[in-house]
Amino acid sequence: MLNTKLALLASAFAFARVAFASAKYTILKSLYHDTEKYYTTISIGNPAQTFLVALDTNSTLTWVHGVECPNADCSGTRFNSFGEVASKGFKSIGDGYEQFYSFDAMNRKSYIGGFLGADTITLNGLVVEQDFVPVFESHSVFKKFRRGNAVSWKPEGVLGLGVSPTISTRAIKSLKSVSKARPYTSFVHNLAEKGLIDKAFSLYFNEYPVPSWRESELVLGGYNENRVTAAPHYIPVYRSQEPDADIYWQVFGQAFKVTEEEWHGAGNKISYVIYEERFQRDQNEIFRFATAIPFSKLKPSYNNRLYKALTGKEPEEKHEDEPNSYVIDCKYAWDGSKILSISFSHQQDSRTDSKPVHVEFPLSKLVRMYIDEDYKKKGCVWGPQDTEYDSQEMYLGQDILRNIYMTFDFNEYRIGLASEKSSSTKIVVE
Structure with a gap:
């Protein structure tokens, strides 16, 4: 089953170097669209687990479903930080009393909860140690499609592409407690700080009203000159x-x-x-x-x-x-x-x-x-x-x-x- 999933990922997420004069290392990656969000895949930990994550420019935080999250809320892969199969590189961050909550900016009805940790995150061969949240609760973040046997892609987290240098956390015992800012570096910014890419990324989304891998792309390190009529x-x-x-x-x-x-x-x-x-x-x-x-x-x-x-x-x-x-x-x-x-x-x-x-x-x-x-x-x-x-x-x-x-x-x-x-x-x- 795992080999089948990896084979599908390898064929679906084709990548290539693209034209960008000043880029240190620029990659292009195809995106999946389920009619609600656009997704890519990342791998976390050692042994690595692969997650299908939505791209969000309105949030800096990267988070994925954690092993403690109930099946009803977190389907698909869940990051394991416990027992013999736990990732060997995972590290907890903080004092154990600080919890991250993210609310939907539009209706305040969707949220996640979890504690910040760190591990290696990989995207198309680019590897960096990254802070992220393996969540133990996830409410109404993704639209739950009733898929048939032919469709197996399930959302498993979010890759934050925001530009804010902080995230907001609050005490675990009270949702009404005052939030406080914690320094945080997004995954793409982290790649750039390590010299793996230039400090830019590009996105283009397809217009297909049905689930599709076609046409959409994420470019890390610049933009795809072959895709645009003129420079941005x-x-x-x-x-x-x-x-x-x-x-x-x-x-x-x-x-x-x-x-x-x-x-x-x-x-x-x-x-x-x-x-x-x-x-x-x-x-x-x-x-x-x-x-x-x-x-x-x-x-x-x-x-x-x-x-x-x-x-x-x-x-x-x-x-x-x-x-x-x-x-x-x-x-x-x-x-x-x-x-x-x-x-x-x-x-x-x-x-x-x-x-x-x-x-x-x-x-x-x-x-x-x-x-x-x-x-x-x-x-x-x-x-x-x-x-x-x-x-x-x-x-x-x-x-x-x-x-x-x-x-x-x-x-x-x-x-x-x-x-x-x-x-x-x-x-x-x-």
Whole structure:
């Protein structure tokens, strides 16, 4: 059984060196998409155990299912730190009274719990000793698909790709206790500090609405020149000036705009604006890149107007299986006449940028087929969901991010935006 799993992993996660002039060691790795998250594999410990882990740019922490986690919550492989079969290199960290809790930033209903430890983590031959959490509880982190015999991939953890230098911990005896920051280095940052890769990684996600290994990729150490139409255009990460504030992969957005294109005669195209939202001068909005969530989170006023720009009517009905998502007629997925432009600022504060960068792609790309736990198609939903009314940040999830080839540079604290060669996305720089 183990040999079969390793053989499948070897064939599914093909890798290669890719073009990146300054990279010390750059690898490309295919990703698995189960319609909910994008995954890669890592190996931990000695003897090594292999885990299928989701990629999350909104979190720094790496965690996997631990041996103490119940079967009902943690299916698949569980990291073993006990007995004769325990990893020989595992070390506990801390005093045994400090516990890590991670809450879903959107609804506060999902969480994990466990104690920090350290062991060797391997990804495609790159090996480094890394702090991580073998969790003993995991609640509502992954969508539980009722797989058939032909599908055996089960989520077993998260590979944190965030940029924050700390994680938050709290006392084991009380969830209400005040959290405190603990220094923490992410896996990719750790690889770079050891000189194994340059301080950057890239992600590109496929558009397939069904489980697939096709097209998606993770590049460690740079970006894949063979995949993009031009080098990434970089915008700086916004870092709060508040004391002890966390750092996230987030930037300032400046405007939404939707144009409609009509063809009149041979080669005569007319474009006109049907919706434009320029954020208040010197009050740009914060957009956080969150690769682990399938649906973006936009403020209701923006979200409703974008929906109306595509359909001509206000959103009303919510999906029965996804109560935070609006139902939309699947026919709109084929309407390529309306082009969404998201403008990003080069400023590191909320000042208006006179020459922003625009990411343009068909608005219809935000229409998603909903796949239930049995992998059955149950109509279409509008990708972006409404934020909570008190939220000051908006989250760009997979529905938007799969239209962008993304490079995350944690040496210069910036995000690169590029157009993948087979996509219809355009990166427009004024």
